Amino acid sequence: MGAGRWPGTTCLALALALCSLAQAAEYSPAVHQDIPRRVFWGDTHVHTNLSTDAFSMGNRTLGPEQAYRFARGETLTSQTGVRARLAQPLDFLMVADHGAFLGVMPKLYQRSPVLLNTRFGQHMIRYIDSGEDFLVLKDFAILAMGLGQVQNPEDYVDEAHGVTLDYLHSLRGLELEAPVQRALWKEVGAVADAFNEPGLFTAFIGYEWTSTPDGNNLHRNVMFRDGSDRTSSVLPFTSMDSGDPEALWQYMAEYEATTGGAVLAIPHNGNLSNGLMFAEETLAGEPIDRDYARRRARWEPIIEVTQIKGDGETHPYLSPDDEFADFENWDQFNLFASAAKTSEMLKHEYARQALRNGLALQQSLGANPFKFGMIGSTDSHTSLATAAEDNFFGKQSGNEPERGRMARPFTTGELESPVFNWMLSSSGYAAVWARENTRDALFDAIRRRETYATTGPRIAVRLFAGWEFEPGDEQRAAFVEFGYQHGVPMGGELVFRPEVDAPRFMVSAMKDPQGANLDRVQIIKAWVDPEGVTHERIYNVAASAGRTIRDNRLASVGTTIDERKAEYRNNIGAVELATVWQDPDFDPGQHAAYYARVLEIPTPRWTNYDAVRFDEPVPAGAPKFVQERAYTSPVWYTPRDTAVR
Known part of the structure; x- marks a missing residue:
């Protein structure tokens, strides 16, 4: 082979190869169209028996494993003995058990030495041994509000409901030691990892941050993009640490900085916040500034706009010209039904008005704190993510299907609520447009707000x-x-x-x-x-x-x-x-x-x-x-x- 022929032959071969590659790329254009083509259905707000309230209200045996199995389409037997299954499996699920005392109740009733050797365990086991299980939930509610940590507990005395100064003092410093918390949280991540199958089913690791100042709902579900190798390096930040959303955002920023992972928060039930969820002031009462607006938009890219405790798109008072505004509204009181709602509160509770207010703040501050997308989820406490009208298993085990459930008051232990079970809404689900069914793809789609909410139908x-x-x-x-x-x-x-x-x-x-x-x-x-x-x-x-x-x-x-x-x-x-x-x-x-x-x-x-x-x-x-x-x-x-x- 002559030296003069080799370069020419090589150039010809190279040109033909490049031409072939170009033709191949043009022939199959989808190869180069990396766009979200599929909608994936899920629920980012399911509680299991690891949540203190769910356990205390009767969900004693259905944990995260059962929640994932049900979401994937398996037939389960509910806590009240009713067989249940979804007509169509879900594509993803986040078990969002309450971060405060996450996972302690099953181990407490099992008399696990890990818990009984703690001050918290010794405090709670007294209630169980005396048959006053409902007091466990009462203490949980107070502790989850952060009242066990406040400097001036006398401001929260409510003797009519048994909340005396001595009672509040007895709860001061009542928390789990870090090693116990870490072990329980690690178990949560391990179960999620076991059920996470990229391409088939996504199990997100997360929990609920349950801030409820004065009974007003400021709850957020915290969603991690990562596996337990990263999430187990931190503890859940709970309302016992702080009830201020800004403190939660700081925790999230530190998590990303130290682990290289990613996390976001999803507010829910602004309709039960008595004007706090989308307020134009901070929790400390200061006007929102540009920095606050940017941080909130960064850490809370979506909200849960519809769920069992009512729909939060809009309200007839706010949207009088909207013939469909009067839909599954819960508009009488705050989360604990401890304070009545006024009309003035509504403008800081509903999504549409928050979008309007955010535009005004964008114009005045140069940043929009309420630049959020929307999803739905259930807030089920039965471990069963059911949102279909003909397959509704209620919010907690006392609302599961049986004769007479509609007319009964919604009860929490021995504390009776002004809410009746018929007021519960069979809602909702989260829809996400993504490239594939993986933690990374779904999380990234949620963060860019390529999501929507439904009240149940797909x-x-x-x-x-x-x-x-x-x-x-x-x-x-x-x-x-x-x-x-x-x-x-x-x-x-x-x-x-x-x-x-x-x-x-x-x-x-x-x-x-x-x-x-x-x-x-x-x-x-x-x-x-x-x-x-x-x-x-x-x-x-x-x-x-x-x-x-x-x-x-x-x-x-x-x-x-x-x-x-x-x-x-x-x-x-x-x-x-x-x-x-x-x-x-x-x-x-x-x-x-x-x-x-x-x-x-x-x-x-x-x-x-x-x-x-x-x-x-x-x-x-x-x-x-x-x-x-x-x-x-x-x-x-x-x-x-x-x-x-």
């Missing part, structure tokens, strides 16, 4: 916002690819484009394959004017066949419910709804947020199913029907000029 919803979408684009075969190429998905942000008059939104919704047809799709817009006053408007953008949207008005879809049988027919509504919508009221100088709400046709509520199954009447005042729904995370519009005023 409605598939896509929302994209951009400047170039045209009517008909929603029918493209490559609808998803087109959305990512020419816009941003739910959770994203649009920046002003001077050459385009208004943003356009491409939305597609498909019914739950095993559920009801769809009634309509709406776009909810929130915005703030130059004076800092916030506004909202609901636009009907797509409707099932036979109805026309005129002047933004849409007739009722009707109903097919047969109350006597707790059945409905899918001969109204639509299987799928999709459209491209352009904001007719757009002002390029105003901060705005948009999200989609998808409504099903009316279907029987769990109370109607119970009435038929147990041959009993639905209690007076209890709803029998429901219009299930989905809420996407918002897309935010930011004007070019975002200078702090």
Whole structure:
């Protein structure tokens, strides 16, 4: 072979190889489209017998292992002896047992020496031996609020409920030694790791931070991206350490800095916070500043907007022009029913108003503390993640299916609540658009807010916002690819484009394959004017066949419910709804947020199913029907000029 021929041959071969690679890449374009193509369904808020309240309320034998098995589709026997199974398995689950005294109750009742040799164990075993088990839960509630650590316990005396000064003093310093806590927390991580199967099922490690100042709900679920090799190096930060969310964020920052891992927090039940959850002041009473706003948005990218203890999207008082605002509202008191609610509190409790307030703060501070996406979850304390109306196992073991459960008060040990079981809502689930079913992919999708909430049904919803979408684009075969190429998905942000008059939104919704047809799709817009006053408007953008949207008005879809049988027919509504919508009221100088709400046709509520199954009447005042729904995370519009005023 001549020396002069070799370079030429090599160049030719190399050129052919490169050409072949280019053709291969073009032939299979999906190889280079690394976009979230699948929606994964899960629950980030399930309590097991490792939670003190769940155990004390009757869940004695179903731990995290059973919770994961149930979520993966196995048939379990509930604590009351009823066989239970999901119609469709979940893709992911986070067992979020309370961080305060996590895992102690089963070991306490087993008289584990590890616990009985502690002051906490000796304190609690006295209640058990005297048959006063309910006092365990009472102490837990007080300790979880951090009252055992306060400097001035006399401020919290409530003799009418047996909370005397001597009683509070007896709880001072009542905590578990670090080695005991560490061993229990390590067990939690080990079980999650054992059930985590990348690509098949994701088991997140997490817990609930249960701050409840004066009975007002400030709870967050803490979710780790990591396995127990990292999470076991720290202890859960609980409300006994501090009831201030800013302290929790500091713990999270230190965790990431020291371990190289990742963590986020998910607030829930703002509707029971009596105005604290989305307040525009810190817990210490200082006005929110830019640093606070940035930290909150960083550590709390999503909220749990719907669950068993009510729906938190909006309220009729806040949204009087929204015909669907009166939905599963819990609006009478705080978490402990210890203080009545006033109308003024509502504007700092619900997601839509918080989105509005966040836009105003963005305009004045240059940062938005309430720039959150949305998910649903159950808050089940039965270890069973059930959100379907025809498969509702209640919040705790005393609410599980049996004749008479609807009319009974919701009880906590021997403490009776003004809440009746029929008020419990069979809700909800978290939907996450991700590339694959792994901890990393799901966590990252949650952090970028590519999530949405449903009240239970598995409605598939896509929302994209951009400047170039045209009517008909929603029918493209490559609808998803087109959305990512020419816009941003739910959770994203649009920046002003001077050459385009208004943003356009491409939305597609498909019914739950095993559920009801769809009634309509709406776009909810929130915005703030130059004076800092916030506004909202609901636009009907797509409707099932036979109805026309005129002047933004849409007739009722009707109903097919047969109350006597707790059945409905899918001969109204639509299987799928999709459209491209352009904001007719757009002002390029105003901060705005948009999200989609998808409504099903009316279907029987769990109370109607119970009435038929147990041959009993639905209690007076209890709803029998429901219009299930989905809420996407918002897309935010930011004007070019975002200078702090």
